[in-house]
Structure formats: C-alpha cells, structure tokens
Amino acid sequence: xxxxxxxxxxxxxxxxxxxxxxxxxxxxxxxxxxxxxxxxxxxxxxxxxxxxxxxxxxxxxxxxxxxxxxxxxxxxxxxxxxxxxxxxxxxxxxxxxxxxxxxxxxxxxxxxxxxxxxxxxxxxxxxxxxxxxxxxxxxxxxxxxxxxxxxxxxxxxxxxxxxxxxxxxxxxxxxxxxxxxxxxxxxxxxxxxxxxxxxxxxxxxxxxxxxxxxxxxxxxxxxxxxxxxxxxxxxxxxxxxxxxxxxxxxxxxxxxxxxxxxxxxxxxxxxxxxxxxxxxxxxxxxxxxxxxxxxxxxxxxxxxx
Amino acid sequence: xxxxxxxxxxxxxxxxxxxxxxxxxxxxxxxxxxxxxxxxxxxxxxxxxxxxxxxxxxxxxxxxxxxxxxxxxxxxxxxxxxxxxxxxxxxxxxxxxxxxxxxxxxxxxxxxxxxxxxxxxxxxxxxxxxxxxxxxxxxxxxxxxxxxxxxxxxxxxxxxxxxxxxxxxxxxxxxxxxxxxxxxxxxxxxxxxxxxxxxxxxxxxxxxxxxxxxxxxxxxxxxxxxxxxxxxxxxxxxxxxxxxxxxxxxxxxxxxxxxxxxxxxxxxxxxxxxxxxxxxxxxxxxxxxxxxxxxxxxxxxxxxxxxxxxxxxxxxxxxxxxxxxxxxxxxxxxxxxxxxxxxxxxxxxxxxxxxxxxxxxxxxxxxxxxxxxxxxxxxxxxxxxxxxxxxxxxxxxxxxxxxxxxxxxxxxxxxxxxxxxxxxxxxxxxxxxxxxxxxxxxxxxx
Numbered sequence: 107x108x109x110x111x112x113x114x115x116x117x118x119x120x121x122x123x124x125x126x127x128x129x130x131x132x133x134x135x136x137x138x139x140x141x142x143x144x145x146x147x148x149x150x151x152x153x154x155x156x157x158x159x160x161x162x163x164x165x166x167x168x169x170x171x172x173x174x175x176x177x178x179x180x181x182x183x184x185x186x187x188x189x190x191x192x193x194x195x196x197x198x199x200x201x202x203x204x205x206x207x208x209x210x211x212x213x214x215x216x217x218x219x220x221x222x223x224x225x226x227x228x229x230x231x232x233x234x235x236x237x238x239x240x241x242x243x244x245x246x247x248x249x250x251x252x253x254x255x256x257x258x259x260x261x262x263x264x265x266x267x268x269x270x271x272x273x274x275x276x277x278x279x280x281x282x283x284x285x286x287x288x289x290x291x292x293x294x295x296x297x298x299x300x301x302x303x304x305x306x307x308x309x310x311x312x313x314x315x316x317x318x319x320x321x322x323x324x325x326x327x328x329x330x331x332x333x334x335x336x337x338x339x340x341x342x343x344x345x346x347x348x349x350x351x352x353x354x355x356x357x358x359x360x361x362x363x364x365x366x367x368x369x370x371x372x373x374x375x376x377x378x379x380x381x382x383x384x385x386x387x388x389x390x391x392x393x394x395x396x397x398x399x400x401x402x403x404x405x406x407x408x409x410x411x
Numbered sequence: 412x413x414x415x416x417x418x419x420x421x422x423x424x425x426x427x428x429x430x431x432x433x434x435x436x437x438x439x440x441x442x443x444x445x446x447x448x449x450x451x452x453x454x455x456x457x458x459x460x461x462x463x464x465x466x467x468x469x470x471x472x473x474x475x476x477x478x479x480x481x482x483x484x485x486x487x488x489x490x491x492x493x494x495x496x497x498x499x500x501x502x503x504x505x506x507x508x509x510x511x512x513x514x515x516x517x518x519x520x521x522x523x524x525x526x527x528x529x530x531x532x533x534x535x536x537x538x539x540x541x542x543x544x545x546x547x548x549x550x551x552x553x554x555x556x557x558x559x560x561x562x563x564x565x566x567x568x569x570x571x572x573x574x575x576x577x578x579x580x581x582x583x584x585x586x587x588x589x590x591x592x593x594x595x596x597x598x599x600x601x602x603x604x605x606x607x608x609x610x611x612x613x614x615x616x617x618x619x620x621x622x623x624x625x626x627x628x629x630x631x632x633x634x635x636x637x638x639x640x641x642x643x644x645x646x647x648x649x650x651x652x653x654x655x656x657x658x659x660x661x662x663x664x665x666x667x668x669x670x671x672x673x674x675x676x677x678x679x680x681x682x683x684x685x686x687x688x689x690x691x692x693x694x695x696x697x698x699x700x701x702x703x704x705x706x707x708x709x710x711x712x713x714x715x716x717x718x719x720x721x722x723x724x725x726x727x728x729x730x731x732x733x734x735x736x737x738x739x740x741x742x743x744x745x746x747x748x749x750x751x752x753x754x755x756x757x758x759x760x761x762x763x764x765x766x767x768x769x770x771x772x773x774x775x776x777x778x779x780x781x782x783x784x785x786x787x788x789x790x791x792x793x794x795x796x797x798x799x800x801x802x803x804x805x806x807x808x809x810x811x812x813x814x815x816x817x818x819x820x821x822x823x824x825x826x827x828x829x830x831x832x833x834x835x836x837x838x839x840x841x842x843x844x845x846x847x848x849x850x851x852x853x854x855x856x857x
Contacts, residue, residue: 114630115670115702119420119499124694128706129665132642133761136719161663161706163695164656165647246490253489260826269487273828274517274743277817278665279758283826297501299492383448 120306124157127294129278130257131161131241134292135168137282138239141292142199142232145171145190147183148357149314150243150295152190153303156312157294158241159194170197172235174228176220177204178338178360186315201231218338219362229265238289239282247299257296263287300355304380308373320353320371331364419627424503424518426511426545427528428538432559436528436597437491437504438469443604444619446493469597488514497623511538512791513743515545516831520817523628524553526618531558531570531594535577540777541791543578547585548739548793548833550810552628554582555591557618561610562596568612584780593618632703635812637669637677637725640760641717645708661692661708662717664761667814669725670702671709678726679715680805685726687712720762722805730815732803735769737835739795739809740820742788744829747822749788749796755829759804759818766820769797795835808836 117125135141143158145151158167173187191198203223206212212223232240246253256275259267273281282290295303307314325332326345333339335347338361352365353376370376427433441447455471462468491502503518505511519525527542529535539556546554556578561567571594582590593602594613601607604619616624645661671677675688690710691698701707709723717723724730736757742749749768757766773782774794788794798820809816820830 114633116419116627117629117702117704122420122704125665125704125706128694129642132663132706136643136761160695162645163692163708164659165645247492250489253491254487272487274513274831276517276520276819276828276831277813278521279760279817279819281758281819281821281826281828283756283821285826297490297492301494 120302120309123298123302124160124306126278126297127154127157128161130280130292130294131158133280134239134241134258134282134290135162137280138290140235140237141169141239141241142235142237143167143169143171143241144228144243145173145187145198146243146357147173147187147190147315148243149303149307149318150245152312152314153298153306154241154243154294155190155194156310167194167196169239170199170235172199172201172228172231172237172240174224174231175200175202175204176224176359177202177207178220180315180317180334180357180360182317183315183357186313190313199231199235201227203227219359221359221362225265232265232289238284239292240289241292241294243295244293245295245298245300245303255293255296257293258282259291259293260284261289261291265289267291301377301380304373304377308377311373314373315357317354317357318376320351320368322349323352323365324348325350325352325365329364332367333362333364334360336360419498420501421498421524421622421625421627422501422503422522423524423526423622424505424515424522424551425526425528426505426515426518426542427559428511428530428533428536431528431530431533432597433504433506433528434470435468436526436557436559436595436603437502438471439597439600439603440502440619441491441493442469443600444493444495488517495619495623500622512541512545512741512793513745515542516549516741516743519545519549519551520831522551524555524622524625525551526555526557528557528559529574529578531560531567531574532563534574535581537777540581543581543587544585544775544777544780544793545741547582547587548741549831550588550813552631553589553591553625554587555593555618555621557597558592558594559597561594561601562599567594567610571613591615591621593621629704632668632814633670635668635703636728637671637675638667638729638812638815639664639671639707639709639723640667640762640814641719641721641723642761643719644717659710661690661710662721662723663706663708664723665706666701666703667760668703668812670700671707672700676726677711677723678729679711679717680722680724680729681732681803682715682717682721684713684715686715720760722760724805730805730807732805734800734803736766736798736800736804736806736818736832737795737837738798738818738832739793739835740788740830740832742790742792742794742830744822744827745790746825746827747829748790749792749820749830750786754823755798756821756823757798757800757804757818757832758821759806760815762802762804763821764804765801765823766798769799771796796832798832806834809833811836 203220206227207214244252256272258280284290324335324347326341326347332352341347350367353368354365370379425433456467458471459468489504493500505514505518525546529539564570575592578592594610595602602617606617641662642664645663647656647659673688673691678685688709689712691701692708693701693705753768755766757764772795774785774792776783807815816834818832819828822829
C-alpha cells in the first residue's frame with residue numbers, strides 16, 4: 107500500500123510491478139499493428155488480462171485473446187474462459203490442436219500428452235491473424251530458460267527464439283521493431299514471482315477458475331504428482347484411484363498437469379501456502395518440464411510460449 | 412512474511428570477468444538466503460554428482476541454457492528473484508565475456524546497485540575498469556566491489572587493503588557515485604550473507620546486509636521535476652460505456668520523474684501550450700496525486716492536440732526541443748560498427764524519430780580514461796557522438812534525469828538495438844569519466 111512520508115511516497119512492490127506491466131502493455135500495443143493476448147484461463151493469463159484492462163481503462167482492451175486449445179482442457183477452465191471474454195467484451199480466437207490431429211497435420215504422441223503439440227497451431231494462428239505483438243504470461247522465476255528471455259522477445263518467421271542473439275533491453279525503452287513475417291512475444295509479467303501473483307490476486311480479489319482452490323477429486327499418484335482421473339488419464343496397472351482434497355498450482359493439459367494436496371480454499375490460504383512451499387510450481391506439477399534439463403529451452407526455440 | 416513487509420524492492424546487477432566466480436556468488440546469495448527450493452537443489456546436486464563434483468556447483472543454478480551447461484560459461488543476462496525478511500530483490504546477472512559491455516549496460520540501466528566482482532588473485536583487470544566505467548556512466552546510484560576468492564590467499568588482509576586503495580582511486584577518477592568494497596569468498600560463503608569469522612580485519616557489513624540497507628532511489632526521482640511522456644491517448648468513444656466516459660480523453664503514460672496533483676499547471680510539448688490537470692487515474696482508479704514510477708492517465712482542462720511521443724511536464728524548466736542530440740553512447744551491435752553519416756532510428760521516451768549520425772567525437776580509452784579520435788565505434792566501445800534528428804526531442808542531461816536523458820539507437824532495416832545513449836549537456840559541469848568526454852576536453856582530437 108502507498109505510504110506517505112513527509113516528502114516522498116514509497117510504492118509497494120506490487121504497485122511497482124503493476125505500473126511496469128501497464129507501461130509494457132501501453133508501449134507495445136501502441137507500437138504494434140495487431141496485438142493478441144494468449145489466454146489459457148491459467149492464473150498468470152488471468153492476471154495479465156486484469157492488467158491489460160487497467161492499462162486502457164476506461165476504454166476496452168484494444169486487442170483480442172487467443173486460446174490454444176489442447177482438447178484436454180479442464181471443463182471448468184473453458185467455462186471460466188468464456189465467462190471472462192463475455193464480461194470484458196473482447197473477441198476470442200481459438201486454435202484447436204484437435205483439428206490438427208483430426209486432419210493428420212499433427213500426430214498424437216505415444217504418451218498422450220499434448221502440451222508439446224501446441225506450437226504449430228499457435229504459430230499458424232499468429233500468422234493467420236497477422237499478429238505482430240503476442241502477449242504471453244511467462245515469468246522469469248518459473249524456469250532457467252525463461253530467466254534469460256527478454257520482456258520483448260523477437261521471433262523469426264518460424265517462430266523461433268534465439269537465446270544467443272537477443273536484443274539488449276535498456277532502461278524502460280522497449281524496442282518492438284521487426285521485419286515483415288517476424289513478430290515479438292511480449293511478457294508483461296517477466297518480473298513477477300509466483301508469490302507476487304498470489305499476493306496480487308489476493309489484494310485485487312481477482313476471480314480464478316475454481317480448480318486453483320481445494321476441492322475433492324479422484325486422482326492417481328504418478329511420477330510423484332496427483333493426476334486427475336478422467337477422459338484423458340486412466341489408472342495403469344498398480345495405480346489406485348483415491349479421492350483427495352487437492353488444488354492446482356498451474357493449469358495446463360489435463361494429462362500432464364498434477365495437483366497438490368491442499369486444504370486451501372481461498373486466495374489468502376493459497377498465498378500462505380505459497381510462502382512456505384519448498385517446491386517450485388513447475389517442479390511440483392508439470393511432467394512436461396521434467397523431460398530434460400533443457401526441456402523448456404528446446405520448446406521455446408521451436409516457437410512455444 | 413506479509414505483503415506489507417515486502418514493500419521495498421531493490422534492483423541489483425552483477426558484473427564480473429570470466430572465472431571470477433560470479434555465478435557461484437549469485438548461487439551463494441540465493442542459497443544462503445534460502446531462496447532455492449528443494450527440487451532446484453536436487454536437480455543441481457544430481458548434475459554436480461554426474462560430473463564428478465564433491466559439492467553442489469551453485470553456478471548451475473543460474474546457467475540455464477544448453478550451451479552454457481555444455482561450455483560451463485554464462486551466455487546472457489539472467490534475471491533472478493529473491494527475498495529476505497527485509498527486502499525483495501530483482502537481480503540481473505550479467506556475464507562477462509564477448510558481449511560484456513552490452514550485458515553490463517543492460518543490467519546496469521535499471522539497477523539501483525551494481526556489484527562488480529574482482530578476483531583478489533588477479534586484481535584490477537581491463538574488465539574491472541570497464542564495469543566500473545559503465546556503472547559510473549550509467550549513473551548507478553550504488554556500486555559495490557565484491558573482492559572474491561579471499562580464501563585462496565594466506566595473507567588476504569594485505570592484498571585486500573592494497574586493492575581497496577587502487578579501487579577507490581579508480582572510482583574517484585571515473586566519478587562513481589557511491590563505492591563499497593567487501594571481501595568475500597563466494598565458494599565458502601564468507602561475508603556474502605553472514606559476516607565471516609575468518610576476516611577479523613574486516614569490520615564492515617556482509618554483502619547482503621549492505622544491500623538490505625541501501626536507500627531506495629525512487630525518492631530521488633520523485634524529487635525531480637514532473638514529466639510524463641505520453642504513451643497513448645485513451646478515448647473510450649463507446650456508447651456501451653457509462654455516459655461519464657463518453658467525452659473522456661486521457662493521456663496515458665508512466666510518470667518519468669516528479670509528482671503531479673489534480674489542479675497542477677502543466678506544459679505540453681511540442682504543442683507549446685500550458686493547461687491544468689483535471690483528473691488523474693492510476694491503474695484504472697481515480698487519484699488526487701501520483702508520483703514517479705506510477706502508470707497514470709491524465710485528463711487536461713483544455714483541448715490540445717496531443718499524441719504518442721509528446722511530453723507533459725512541469726512548466727518551469729521544462730525541456731525545450733532540440734534537433735541535435737549530443738550524447739555518450741555504448742555501441743552494442745556486433746554486426747555493424749557506427750560511422751559518421753549513418754542513418755538510425757532514435758527512441759527517446761515514447762518517441763521514435765529518424766536520425767543521422769553527425770560526427771563521432773571521440774572514444775573513451777579505458778586505460779588512460781581519456782578520449783581518443785577514431786573513425787568508427789565497434790562492439791563494446793563507449794564514445795561521444797552528435798545525432799541530428801528529423802523531429803525535435805525534449806531531452807534533459809542524463810545526469811539530471813535518466814528517463815529524459817536516455818535513448819536507444821535502432822538499425823532502421825533490421826530493427827536491432829544498436830546503442831544505449833545518454834544525453835550530455837556540456838554547460839553542466841560533469842565530474843569523472845563523463846567529463847572526460849566533454850566536447851571541449853583537452854584530449855579531444857577532432
């Protein structure tokens with residue numbers, strides 16, 4: 107909160123992060139021709155949308171949102187997505203992985219997970235929509251490769267990130283220039299940590315999909331995570347279905363996003379848990395990042411989020 | 412730890428030469444402040460073991476890219492986040508090899524404090540001079556030299572004293588604003604988080620405790636004159652909105668310096684008009700008052716033609732327009748050198764204009780700290796230039812305002828960021844290395 111001393115005002119950490127994110131939105135939306143915001147219904151993309159709404163208030167958000175739909179969504183997240191775009195009166199574009207699998211452009215992976223399959227539909231949607239500025243909710247505290255990515259990240263016409271050839275990012279002067287066919291990914295939450303996100307959700311009373319809070323669910327234990335049993339995950343031999351009180355720390359493909367056991371039913375309670383957690387959110391709940399030490403870097407080079 | 416306790420945020424950058432243990436120091440800082448989580452520590456212990464190391468190699472915490480792990484080096488600026496009960500930190504870890512100046516300038520441009528590592532067994536290297544010069548040029552409020560590897564010398568005290576003397580002398584020559592020298596062993600953790608028992612000859616603070624107690628530089632920025640570069644004009648124009656906003660015309664931007672209150676008189680450039688602030692919205696909510704660093708939207712009492720790139724500022728002492736910019740630049744482009752007559756784009760605040768490099772007025776020689784005459788600036792060079800621009804810019808000397816005194820040079824074809832620029836005003840007496848780059852300095856060869 108703002109505290110006024112005799113002469114100067116000290117901005118809180120959240121106020122400074124919020125101001126920076128708004129600055130990034132305004133700067134890049136002004137320089138870009140056709141921005142789009144990647145919206146998954148996950149907490150980071152929800153916070154991003156909340157900040158975008160503030161940046162242009164009282165005018166509506168001046169760009170559409172794009173959802174890359176793996177086809178393995180949590181139903182409550184899809185419902186939340188539709189409710190949110192309706193409330194904010196913004197246009198929703200959807201790129202469906204299922205369409206690509208149906209017509210053979212992509213093949214289902216042997217393990218059945220689809221996070222890695224999102225790259226092609228994403229890049230096609232960016233090209234078709236002629237989007238030159240693409241907002242993503244990635245944070246640098248999430249992962250080592252992300253720690254090295256700029257706030258404005260240039261992608262070539264193949265959508266690739268070249269970590270060895272990044273533009274220096276100086277002061278708060280952002281350079282969004284690119285050649286035809288190239289685009290920039292913009293990460294307004296770069297400097298936020300998981301703790302900042304939850305503090306902000308708590309402070310602002312931001313609405314999230316219900317699965318971020320404790321609920322009863324049928325789960326199995328696999329690779330040290332609790333996976334929801336349903337259409338996309340069935341118990342293998344030696345795996346038993348149990349009912350547990352769980353919540354999700356990240357929201358992704360149902361087949362590879364794990365839940366954690368937790369009794370936290372409110373943002374305040376989740377915040378308290380995050381403060382004392384001993385595991386990173388990706389380490390705890392994302393099977394796709396456990397593939398190798400450089401799994402994220404390899405996917406980013408190919409044009410992933 | 413509550414949100415209130417996390418109120419204070421400090422941005423720091425680290426710079427060092429290859430092999431002086433910087434990644435280890437950063438790893439140590441994260442580890443000893445308990446900011447490494449169990450799965451991260453597990454992962455680096457696994458990798459360290461598979462490489463035959465006895466202890467976890469803390470450098471692996473920051474070296475995340477494939478090539479970095481393969482070559483055992485750090486490639487690019489990495490950003491780290493850690494917190495102690497006293498403060499939160501954003502750390503820009505700047506590697507010190509090929510693109511050393513580029514990385515250090517990047518990290519230092521947003522830093523409240525810059526930590527330069529020096530290996531006590533090597534003393535002051537060319538890169539030490541360069542890092543301190545960059546810290547001085549970019550006006551980083553607090554410089555810290557961490558003298559590392561004190562565990563390697565039997566008589567570290569004597570070596571530390573001698574090195575401290577040399578560092579203070581160099582810092583004075585360069586015009587460093589505030590220097591602190593701390594003896595550390597990143598490997599063992601001496602004086603990094605806890606004050607070491609093994610350095611009875613050093614009675615100063617540990618690195619972390621120094622960082623925790625540095626004053627926040629935003630106070631200084633708030634004391635400057637009010638300036639708001641306009642990012643965009645916000646006009647809802649939609650009948651669906653509440654009638655209150657039908658005529659709303661707001662000028663959005665992040666306050667670069669000073670503060671503003673409803674009813675304040677402001678000058679608008681380039682329109683050259685004066686008007687009154689009618690309404691202030693901060694992040695979507697009305698406010699009476701706003702300060703530097705906040706993203707705001709102002710509405711004004713008079714209808715004035717204002718667009719992106721314009722400046723709303725306190726009328727007294729507001730910058731007047733110039734079409735010739737005198738500046739010191741750090742050349743950061745590894746593909747193309749800077750030459751006279753080169754066409755560039757110049758981004759200053761929210762305004763991008765076409766420019767032509769008029770003349771190269773000398774390059775800084777880091778050995779002599781004097782200016783020398785050259786035909787071109789290559790990667791990592793620091794020097795003085797004049798740039799003519801197509802439209803007026805409303806600049807202030809960098810030493811007076813970082814926000815109104817900084818700019819980028821951009822290659823018009825590729826869009827690459829080529830240089831970090833700092834506006835100079837020779838009518839103001841500038842001490843240190845910037846003063847050496849004055850257009851009328853004695854060493855100047857034109």
